[in-house]
Amino acid sequence: MKRKFLLSVAVCALVVCCAACTQESQNRLGRSIQNWTGTNGVVDVYAGDKIVKRFIKIDKMSTALGTGDPEARSYRYGYGHIDANLNYQVDPGEKKTYFEISDFSTYVFYENPM
Numbered sequence: 001m002k003r004k005f006l007l008s009v010a011v012c013a014l015v016v017c018c019a020a021c022t023q024e025s026q027n028r029l030g031r032s033i034q035n036w037t038g039t040n041g042v043v044d045v046y047a048g049d050k051i052v053k054r055f056i057k058i059d060k061m062s063t064a065l066g067t068g069d070p071e072a073r074s075y076r077y078g079y080g081h082i083d084a085n086l087n088y089q090v091d092p093g094e095k096k097t098y099f100e101i102s103d104f105s106t107y108v109f110y111e112n113p114m
Contacts, residue, residue: 040112042088043080045105055080055099056088061109074103088114 041058044051058080064073077100081090101107 041078041080041109042083042112043078043099043101043107043109045101045107047106051086054083054086055097056083056112057081057090057096058109061101075100076103077101088112 043055045053058078061076061078079098081094081096
């Protein structure tokens, strides 16, 4: 009985803390949990109807913020492996790299189906 009471108090405290957080704080918490648990994201970059670049094993993509101002920049960035042969696998020579994608680019970010 005491254990159930302590558990319910802990859950209530967590709910109150989350409700008191700003939306940005909640988003940061969500991103940190996602980073900790990891995801297996893929970004396909298109030129017309053809895939010209694929990055795999991406744990997140972020929008850059200005230094000293809260304005979002016009690109997204992340870290992933270049999938040169588009086979959804990290092959020898396919290194992990930093990438940026302009908001003028056509791209799709999704979970790896393999």
